[in-house]
Amino acid sequence: MKSRNLIEKEYSIKIKELKKYNKLYYDKSNPSISDSDYDKLKKNILELENNFEYLKSIDSPSTSIGAKPSKKFLKSKHRVKMLSLSNAFDFNDLKNFEKKISNYLNINNSNLIEYSVEPKIDGISASLTYKNKKFILGLSRGDGIEGEVITENLRTIKDIPKVINEKNFPEDIDIRGEVYIGKKDFEKIKDRFANPRNAASGSLRQKDPNETKKIPLKFIAYTFGFCSDFKFKKQSEFLDILKLWGFNINDHNKVISGVSNLVQNHQEFENKRFDLNFDVDGLVYKINDLDLQKRLGFIANAPRWAIAHKFSADSSFSKILNIEIQIGRTGALTPVAKIKPVNIGGVVVSNATLHNEEEIIRKDIRIGDTVKVERAGDVIPHVLSVDLKKRSGQEKKFSFPKQCPSCRSKVIKDYNKITKKYDAVQRCSSEGYKCEKIAIEKIKHFVSKDAFNIEGLGKKVVEKFWDLKIIKLPFDIFSLNYSKIVKLEGWGELSVNNLKKSIEKSKVINLDKFIFSLGIRHIGQENAKLLSEYFLNIESFRKLTENFNFNSLSSLDGMGETQIKSLKNFFYDKINVNVVNKLIPILEIEKVEQNKKGKLKNKTFMFTGKLLNISRAEAKSLTEKNSGKILNNVNKKLDYLVIGEKPTTKKIKQARDLNIKVISQAEWRKLLN
Numbered sequence: 001m002k003s004r005n006l007i008e009k010e011y012s013i014k015i016k017e018l019k020k021y022n023k024l025y026y027d028k029s030n031p032s033i034s035d036s037d038y039d040k041l042k043k044n045i046l047e048l049e050n051n052f053e054y055l056k057s058i059d060s061p062s063t064s065i066g067a068k069p070s071k072k073f074l075k076s077k078h079r080v081k082m083l084s085l086s087n088a089f090d091f092n093d094l095k096n097f098e099k100k101i102s103n104y105l106n107i108n109n110s111n112l113i114e115y116s117v118e119p120k121i122d123g124i125s126a127s128l129t130y131k132n133k134k135f136i137l138g139l140s141r142g143d144g145i146e147g148e149v150i151t152e153n154l155r156t157i158k159d160i161p162k163v164i165n166e167k168n169f170p171e172d173i174d175i176r177g178e179v180y181i182g183k184k185d186f187e188k189i190k191d192r193f194a195n196p197r198n199a200a201s202g203s204l205r206q207k208d209p210n211e212t213k214k215i216p217l218k219f220i221a222y223t224f225g226f227c228s229d230f231k232f233k234k235q236s237e238f239l240d241i242l243k244l245w246g247f248n249i250n251d252h253n254k255v256i257s258g259v260s261n262l263v264q265n266h267q268e269f270e271n272k273r274f275d276l277n278f279d280v281d282g283l284v285y286k287i288n289d290l291d292l293q294k295r296l297g298f299i300a301n302a303p304r305w306a307i308a309h310k311f312s313a314d315s316s317f318s319k320i321l322n323i324e325i326q327i328g329r330t331g332a333l334t335p336v337a338k339i340k341p342v343n344i345g346g347v348v349v350s351n352a353t354l355h356n357e358e359e360i361i362r363k364d365i366r367i368g369d370t371v372k373v374e375r376a377g378d379v380i381p382h383v384l385s386v387d388l389k390k391r392s393g394q395e396k397k398f399s400f401p402k403q404c405p406s407c408r409s410k411v412i413k414d415y416n417k418i419t420k421k422y423d424a425v426q427r428c429s430s431e432g433y434k435c436e437k438i439a440i441e442k443i444k445h446f447v448s449k450d451a452f453n454i455e456g457l458g459k460k461v462v463e464k465f466w467d468l469k470i471i472k473l474p475f476d477i478f479s480l481n482y483s484k485i486v487k488l489e490g491w492g493e494l495s496v497n498n499l500k501k502s503i504e505k506s507k508v509i510n511l512d513k514f515i516f517s518l519g520i521r522h523i524g525q526e527n528a529k530l531l532s533e534y535f536l537n538i539e540s541f542r543k544l545t546e547n548f549n550f551n552s553l554s555s556l557d558g559m560g561e562t563q564i565k566s567l568k569n570f571f572y573d574k575i576n577v578n579v580v581n582k583l584i585p586i587l588e589i590e591k592v593e594q595n596k597k598g599k600l601k602n603k604t605f606m607f608t609g610k611l612l613n614i615s616r617a618e619a620k621s622l623t624e625k626n627s628g629k630i631l632n633n634v635n636k637k638l639d640y641l642v643i644g645e646k647p648t649t650k651k652i653k654q655a656r657d658l659n660i661k662v663i664s665q666a667e668w669r670k671l672l673n
Contacts, residue, residue, distance in 0.1 A: 024447040078127060087309075113556050122196060183277050295618060316372075323338070327437035366398065452517055544571050603639045604638050
């Protein structure tokens with residue numbers, strides 16, 4: 001079994017390799033390794049990070065949606081974000097995806113859902129802005145929020161129309177698609193580039209468009225971002241319109257209904273994908289109805305209405321050398337199998353998650369067993385099954401610890417009142433920063449991309465600073481001894497100055513990100529946003545540390561007993577309260593700007609009963625988009641109780657007793673006009 005020092009060394013070497021290849025790839029446009037080898041390196045780094053939570057680097061491929069825009073190009077923000085897609089790998093993943101859509105849209109027959117099925121070309125994403133029918137701006141995907149201005153380079157691609165004279169072409173639109181090089185064309189220039197994708201990337205990022213012009217780049221359009229004149233109804237219809245406008249679209253696009261039919265088509269396409277003139281790594285499924293896409297909206301960093309169905313997972317057999325326990329930010333104890341290194345799909349795997357104790361018992365997994373390990377895309381490798389035929393009798397059963405391996409606190413399981421069962425996950429009972437492993441993970445979370453986003457404070461740096469007692473609590477970050485840090489191995493004036501700038505920049509933060517950064521269990525990004533919209537400013541939120549008035553949160557839709565209990569546990573801990581109170585004066589926590597234009601401004605709503613042609617989730621979302629607030633129970637703060645079919649009579653009685661307006665779904669729609 002490798003020691004922590006060896007693992008950190010291996011990780012550091014891989015990160016340095018990635019930085020070197022990224023510089024050659026993005027800045028020098030001269031890739032030195034193949035695309036598959038580059039992807040293997042990235043996946044290997046992600047696997048190391050997944051298996052060893054103490055590993056982190058600002059240069060990790062996990063820290064952003066795409067690549068940061070290069071300094072040698074001007075940058076511009078996308079008017080509509082270019083987000084990544086969630087992944088599916090099998091029938092169950094797709095069934096779950098469709099079930100969520102059906103529930104949200106309140107559709108009983110999922111066979112009514114049409115999907116636009118499009119090959120996922122392995123190229124470079126680009127966004128083309130047309131105004132008054134002329135191509136005026138071209139952007140790379142960048143990090144999904146802003147991209148590089150590569151207009152002149154994109155103008156050299158013959159597939160991209162420069163002027164479109166069709167009458168139905170919008171006055172202002174962003175056309176999105178993929179830039180790639182065909183396999184046959186690549187054969188003519190393969191001595192100059194590692195592979196087709198690298199050739200496309202390197203060519204698009206030339207400073208001189210005349211150099212880009214020498215490369216046979218192609219462009220396939222597949223969607224739009226911003227659009228001023230939205231007349232089309234379906235994604236498949238829009239693809240046909242793209243063709244009429246002069247854009248190339250994929251010949252393998254289809255419209256399919258039913259998960260079984262999607263899977264069958266996926267299998268058939270996977271068998272013939274190597275015969276295509278372009279590289280693909282899966283199929284993309286989009287809800288075909290654009291109105292439904294709009295209704296479904298987005299979650300975090302991905303659209304709710306689309307998913308990428310990746311090609312087959314890879315698996316192999318290996319031997320379990322040991323089982324170790326990893327401790328996460330919320331105290332969760334995760335058993336990890338240390339296996340004899342094995343190559344799975346071109347990546348060397350030495351760790352596989354066992355999920356929890358129940359999973360170990362159910363599969364009867366023992367130390368010394370030969371097991372089947374599967375990995376699919378960037379999903380953490382996991383143990384599928386045990387090869388019982390290879391048991392020798394020398395295997396040892398694993399005993400799950402009764403005490404936290406880090407702080408020796410009691411290991412507990414939470415009781416779920418709904419299922420009347422204890423959760424499968426076991427946790428350290430220590431709260432806050434009393435457990436060293438939890439504390440380190442909480443600080444890593446605090447500086448992470450979705451929280452304070454402090455570049456230069458990666459996982460490894462946090463651990464090193466912890467060991468040197470430079471950082472023990474989050475507020476220590478804002479009073480670092482830079483004169484001490486500059487003397488440390490691997491640090492210099494430049495890196496220290498960059499860290500200092502990043503920390504100073506992070507001091508200005510949105511309220512929801514601040515709440516999320518605290519790492520309160522069960523308070524993710526969505527709940528943090530909900531709390532920020534309830535409190536509006538940090539002064540109101542801080543009062544929780546004084547009056548502990550948690551019952552007031554019970555009226556908020558989405559804040560259930562579990563979330564409120566987590567908030568109580570967090571704020572009843574004196575160290576947590578001290579952290580919050582010391583951070584507030586250091587930071588500039590911005591107030592929440594409320595939507596003042598919504599039709600339901602300053603009004604509160606609650607729904608009961610089954611709604612017609614719309615799910616409860618969508619009705620709530622629609623209310624909030626129009627500045628209304630959703631409450632979780634009937635109280636004096638409620639303005640409207642909206643009733644559907646078979647409403648709860650108790651809620652209606654409570655509303656009438658409090659003189660709250662009880663309205664029908666139709667009346668609610670009238671309020672929305």
